[in-house]
Amino acid sequence: MNLDLRTMMVMMAVLSFLFSILLGLAGLHARGIRGLRKWALASLLISFGLGIAYGQMTPPGNGWSIVAGAGLLAAGSALQWLGIQAFKGQAKQWSILFLTVALVTTQSIWFTVIQPNVNMRAMINSMVFAAINFTCAKALLIPMRQPERTAHWLTGVSFALLATVHGARAASIFLNPADSFGLYDQIPINPVIFFTGSITQLFITFGFILMVNYRLSVELDNLATTDSLTGAWNRRSLEQEFNRLLAHSSRHQETLSVMMLDVDKFKSINDEYGHQAGDEVLRHLTANAKSAIRRDDYLARYGGEEFCLLLPATSEDEAKNLAERLRIAYLERPVIWRGKKISSSISIGVASSDNTGLTYFSLLEAADAALYEAKQTGRDKVIVHSKIDVEKRID
Numbered sequence: 490m491n492l493d494l495r496t497m498m499v500m501m502a503v504l505s506f507l508f509s510i511l512l513g514l515a516g517l518h519a520r521g522i523r524g525l526r527k528w529a530l531a532s533l534l535i536s537f538g539l540g541i542a543y544g545q546m547t548p549p550g551n552g553w554s555i556v557a558g559a560g561l562l563a564a565g566s567a568l569q570w571l572g573i574q575a576f577k578g579q580a581k582q583w584s585i586l587f588l589t590v591a592l593v594t595t596q597s598i599w600f601t602v603i604q605p606n607v608n609m610r611a612m613i614n615s616m617v618f619a620a621i622n623f624t625c626a627k628a629l630l631i632p633m634r635q636p637e638r639t640a641h642w643l644t645g646v647s648f649a650l651l652a653t654v655h656g657a658r659a660a661s662i663f664l665n666p667a668d669s670f671g672l673y674d675q676i677p678i679n680p681v682i683f684f685t686g687s688i689t690q691l692f693i694t695f696g697f698i699l700m701v702n703y704r705l706s707v708e709l710d711n712l713a714t715t716d717s718l719t720g721a722w723n724r725r726s727l728e729q730e731f732n733r734l735l736a737h738s739s740r741h742q743e744t745l746s747v748m749m750l751d752v753d754k755f756k757s758i759n760d761e762y763g764h765q766a767g768d769e770v771l772r773h774l775t776a777n778a779k780s781a782i783r784r785d786d787y788l789a790r791y792g793g794e795e796f797c798l799l800l801p802a803t804s805e806d807e808a809k810n811l812a813e814r815l816r817i818a819y820l821e822r823p824v825i826w827r828g829k830k831i832s833s834s835i836s837i838g839v840a841s842s843d844n845t846g847l848t849y850f851s852l853l854e855a856a857d858a859a860l861y862e863a864k865q866t867g868r869d870k871v872i873v874h875s876k877i878d879v880e881k882r883i884d
């Protein structure tokens with residue numbers, strides 16, 4: 490393969506530098522995305538490391554420059570792994586960075602300055618880089634939902650390929666100890682490995698940018714569909730999901746039940762403990778409800794202290810039983826706010842399409858009427874709409 494190492498090294502150094510600027514600017518505007526600054530610094534260090542290595546392309550090269558270049562490349566690779574950990578919201582293990590840099594730098598000093606041995610230096614460095622890139626690949630090649638999986642797996646496969654390239658170089662040195670494998674040695678494997686590694690590094694950075702892009706898309710979607718205070722769905726997304734479930738229930742001849750929940754005497758909580766305590770009560774209610782409902786159930790904040798729960802393929806009796814469990818669980822787990830116990834209760838209205846018809850307004854109106862009845866008859870109770878109808882007929 491007739492490839493010029495100098496040209497490839499310059500191109501990679503420049504591209505890594507540009508990527509560091511791009512990621513740095515992205516980090517300024519997307520502050521909620523963790524790991525961006527670490528990746529920006531990683532690309533910058535890799536760029537400097539390649540720049541120093543370019544200056545050593547003509548033998549014998551300066552020993553301390555070779556050590557510095559190897560150390561910068563090691564720091565850049567370790568920072569990429571730390572960036573992945575931060576991006577995933579996991580604890581950052583800075584010891585990996587220090588150990589990687591210390592190992593590469595120490596052995597480079599030994600086999601470059603103290604007891605020069607190009608092959609040993611190249612083999613150990615290749616194994617270290619293979620290990621850190623394999624660790625990055627392992628952290629990314631995990632089961633997850635689309636579309637984020639595409640970006641994660643593209644980046645993870647690229648890291649795995651880069652680890653394979655470094656591993657192949659280490660194996661070549663071990664199997665051919667008589668040959669010289671210095672970076673500037675004109676042997677066939679050097680341009681092949683460097684070209685493959687360069688292209689793979691581009692895919693790695695491109696893949697991480699895709700990861701950031703998908704994460705931003707998810708966050709923007711969450712902002713548009715969820716309530717920022719409680720994490721429940723907002724009213725806009727409730728209407729969209731309601732219409733989808735109505736169509737699904739009609740198509741499959743299934744019962745759709747609706748539950749309206751309201752915190753009793755919520756204004757008194759705000760007046761006595763403050764609005765931040767009231768916010769905590771709403772978050773507490775949401776957490777309790779989410780822990781009790783099924784995966785296919787749909788919880789949304791309808792407005793103020795009122796929530797709506799959609800229950801597909803659920804009868805009125807099943808919905809009433811769930812409502813009672815929610816009411817009791819809420820009572821048994823009071824909110825602790827700044828050392829004070831805030832005791833409160835919830836009222837719940839339940840309606841079913843078997844009794845009201847399968848339409849948006851009839852179900853919501855019925856559940857809301859049942860909730861109003863629960864509030865008017867003492868609070869801290871569950872009322873089903875069909876019971877109200879029966880009592881009215883008897884009257």
